[in-house]
Amino acid sequence: MSLPTLVRIFESHRAPNPRRVSIFLAEKRVEVERVEVDIMAGEHFADAHRKKAGSHHVPVAELSDGSFLTETVAICRYVEALHPEPNLMGADAKETAVIEMWQRRMEFSVLQNIAFVARHTIPAMQALEHEQVPEWGRACASRMEEALKGLDERLRESPFIAGARFTIADITAWVALDFMRVLRRGPPDGCEALLEWHDRVKARPSATV
Ligand SMILES: N[C@@H](CCC(=O)N[C@@H](CS)C(=O)NCC(=O)O)C(=O)O
Incomplete structure (x- = not known):
């Protein structure tokens, strides 16, 4: 069975953790839809955002099976599994x-x-x-x-x-x-x-x- 794909990333593009995901994706040459969440205006505290993955943080990744991932490194690890090259997290x-x-x-x-x-x-x-x-x-x-x-x-x-x-x-x-x-x-x-x-x-x- 194939893995769910990455549908979109909820981010606040200037904030460090979403930026880590963006650079990781850019290194992999993966393009994905972005949805800006304005954390300085408190948009991340809205129920609509928090209910996605039980966290008020960004980044959040939405997958094609309707599930969500939070935590920068967890998102990167999943992207690495979907797009192994160039390897950024270890080959052995x-x-x-x-x-x-x-x-x-x-x-x-x-x-x-x-x-x-x-x-x-x-x-x-x-x-x-x-x-x-x-x-x-x-x-x-x-x-x-x-x-x-x-x-x-x-x-x-x-x-x-x-x-x-x-x-x-x-x-x-x-x-x-x-x-x-x-x-x-x-x-x-x-x-x-x-x-x-x-x-x-x-x-x-x-x-x-
Ligand atoms: N452990 C989380 C931390 C995420 C995080 O702290 N994101 C910041 C932006 S860089 C955030 O959402 N800040 C909003 C807040 O703390 O209320 C991760 O690795 O993704």
């Missing part, structure tokens, strides 16, 4: 585990801290938080810097985050770094390898989405 068990390891590290150390700094220190982002806690945002700023320095160290020894080739771990980290624009700051001084990798990834056609 060892490589899959290594890529997953780096992807999780990028999600929890880099993306999450950047997102917390933005969501808890930028007044307009109060719309996304029940309670904005600026002290927490400031605490996450030093964690963010440590994470970026750690990533710079990794990129001094490896051309891409998970190894010799571009993978989903690079997508997660690159989207996070690009999202730092809202903070009006870049990585800490001295992160030359990180900046060089950033520019290389930025030159990929997928980075324009």
Whole structure:
């Protein structure tokens, strides 16, 4: 039996997690209908959105069997199964585990801290938080810097985050770094390898989405 196809993605196109899915799809050269959900206007809290998959977040993927998927990596994993090439999540068990390891590290150390700094220190982002806690945002700023320095160290020894080739771990980290624009700051001084990798990834056609 064939797998349900991807019908459309509900997204907020400037937000980091939907953007990770968009870049993943662009790398695979998969085109799919998009439905914009304005999270700054609270559209994601509407019942119509929440009932789709029991979550108020974006992205949400609608499949041809009428079901929905949330969670960026779950959506990417399904897209990888439907469109295996180019491989972005690992070709064998060892490589899959290594890529997953780096992807999780990028999600929890880099993306999450950047997102917390933005969501808890930028007044307009109060719309996304029940309670904005600026002290927490400031605490996450030093964690963010440590994470970026750690990533710079990794990129001094490896051309891409998970190894010799571009993978989903690079997508997660690159989207996070690009999202730092809202903070009006870049990585800490001295992160030359990180900046060089950033520019290389930025030159990929997928980075324009
Ligand atoms: N764990 C989810 C997180 C999704 C998420 O946090 N999406 C953000 C946009 S980047 C969102 O929906 N924000 C709205 C909110 O937090 O209220 C995933 O990996 O997709």
